[in-house]
Amino acid sequence: MTTLSSHPGPPAPASDGRRHRALLAVLAGNMLIDALEVSVLLVALPAIGDDLGRSPWQTQWVMSGFALGFAAMLVLGPRLTARWGRRKVYLAALIVLLGASVAGGLADNGGLLVLVRVVKGMCAALTAPTGLAIISATFREGADQRRAVSTYSLFGAAGFTIGLLSSGALTGLSWRWDLVLPAPVALLLLVAGWRLVPDDRGRLREGAGARVPLAALLGNGRLVRGAVCAATLNGTYLGLLLLVTYQLHREHGWDSWATAVGFLPACVPLAVSLPFAGRMIGRFGTDRLIVTGAVTSGLGCTAYALRGAPDSYVLGILPTLLLMEAGFVLSFAALNMSAVSGVPDAQRARAVRLYQTAVQLGAVLVLPAVAVLIGPTEGGGGYRAAALLLMAVGGIGALAALTGARSRPSPRPGR
The missing domain is CATH 1.20.1250.20 (MFS general substrate transporter like domains)
Incomplete structure (x- = not known):
């Protein structure tokens, strides 16, 4: 991201x-x-x-x-x-x-x-x-x-x-x-x-941007909330793909090619929708899209965690992949645009680095945790625990998005 x-x-x-x-x-x-x-x-x-x-x-x-x-x-x-x-x-x-x-x-x-x-x-x-x-x-x-x-x-x-x-x-x-x-x-x-x-x-x-005190950036609520939302979105997305990769390989016997094709619904829609992201932001505003995206991806993790081990790709895995990708489609560009909106020019360069660092740390923290819970061998309990972890992380992102939406009106790009 x-x-x-x-x-x-x-x-x-x-x-x-x-x-x-x-x-x-x-x-x-x-x-x-x-x-x-x-x-x-x-x-x-x-x-x-x-x-x-x-x-x-x-x-x-x-x-x-x-x-x-x-x-x-x-x-x-x-x-x-x-x-x-x-x-x-x-x-x-x-x-x-x-x-x-x-x-x-x-x-x-x-x-x-x-x-x-x-x-x-x-x-x-x-x-x-x-x-x-x-x-x-x-x-x-x-x-x-x-x-x-x-x-x-x-x-x-x-x-x-x-x-x-x-x-x-x-x-x-x-x-x-x-x-x-x-x-x-x-x-x-x-x-x-x-x-x-x-x-x-x-x-x-x-x-000049590097001399901006970190405390000044951490005091910017919109920037911090955007960083949290982006980190949880990236972490849950990659964590879910890691979980499903091992589950499909171990329990369903899928090879790498079948898994890659099965993941297409989790990545193609974003590429198709990006040319229209500006129009979506202009119509709905960033905050509304961020909240909807966070809630949608959180629902995807929740559905996967509560359903248990899926016995069918179409009925068990595909709906979760589609919900997670819908969250990316709705909030990807909106998060990028909103995170540094209102940040003074002198602070913008360091604000972007803070935001990008948070995005990467989402993956650094979530992926190892998911891998530990999966364990070295097959086991439905480990997959369920990993899915519950992703549900909790997605919930944090949804809560941060809802808090930000209530705190101030959503900025819209000038025309």
């Missing part, structure tokens, strides 16, 4: 079209890789655990390790960008990502594999916010910039789906190909980015 605007900048000159579209393609392609990295190992986790002799708790760190690296680098990233410039940081992160992808495919033990994933998460924390910063500095504020950000976000949603399907197909050959998959794409983007990403040395002033 990436915010719609991360670094305010001066209005960009009018685009001559071709070069800016090519630059956007590079940046959006990198967002596709970042989203793919989140999903590409999801349905491969049982195969990785079986091959390396690791429990679900040990294996899930290839996913939560990525989120942990992302969250950690968000703190240091702005300092690197301020010192070296967006171009150098962006290209260097792509180079490291390329090398880490190859190293991950060659890893022969779980510890090294997790380390590789942490490094890749750190790279994503540099490329995603930096890509948005380059967009804000290159495209004029208004319609041009909104279209660019919409394209950027759309590639991210599509990347999650591509990662699932690729993992489903490649895991049958070897789960190691899932780790190598981003490498050729990163190489292509590196070559194109070397030509297209502008040099901005001497024009960055991001250090």
Whole structure:
């Protein structure tokens, strides 16, 4: 999950079209890789655990390790960008990502594999916010910039789906190909980015945002509530997919490809609906969408927890996946837009980093807990306990959303 605007900048000159579209393609392609990295190992986790002799708790760190690296680098990233410039940081992160992808495919033990994933998460924390910063500095504020950000976000949603399907197909050959998959794409983007990403040395002033006291941000109720809602949404979503992956593998005998196809209802609707997110926000306002999304995803977790072990995909698992995805469709863009609305310009850069860190920490905290409850062997009790945990986390998000909606009117974007 990436915010719609991360670094305010001066209005960009009018685009001559071709070069800016090519630059956007590079940046959006990198967002596709970042989203793919989140999903590409999801349905491969049982195969990785079986091959390396690791429990679900040990294996899930290839996913939560990525989120942990992302969250950690968000703190240091702005300092690197301020010192070296967006171009150098962006290209260097792509180079490291390329090398880490190859190293991950060659890893022969779980510890090294997790380390590789942490490094890749750190790279994503540099490329995603930096890509948005380059967009804000290159495209004029208004319609041009909104279209660019919409394209950027759309590639991210599509990347999650591509990662699932690729993992489903490649895991049958070897789960190691899932780790190598981003490498050729990163190489292509590196070559194109070397030509297209502008040099901005001497024009960055991001250090000012880093000096904003953390207490000033934590005192902003709307920002904190938005961070809590986004963290719980991301945590319950990925936690549910982790739970269902192991349940389908252990109790229903599904292979990686069948699981990936079964998860399509949990990711495709977001990619389809993103082009219309602005219209939804304009019509209903952010708070109403955030509340509806939080309640909908919470209902999905509740239905799964109360129903017990599903004996049918269509009647037991599919409704929960659809409810969770509906929550994402309704609240994804609204959360991104609402979180930093009303934040003074001097605080906005650090506010976005706080928000993005919370999103990643949602996965870091929930995924290990779900894996512990699942346990190393089959057992309906463990799945039920994990589902109850997700229901509780979703309830926290719904409560935070309802509290925020009552505290102040919902902002609507200007027209």
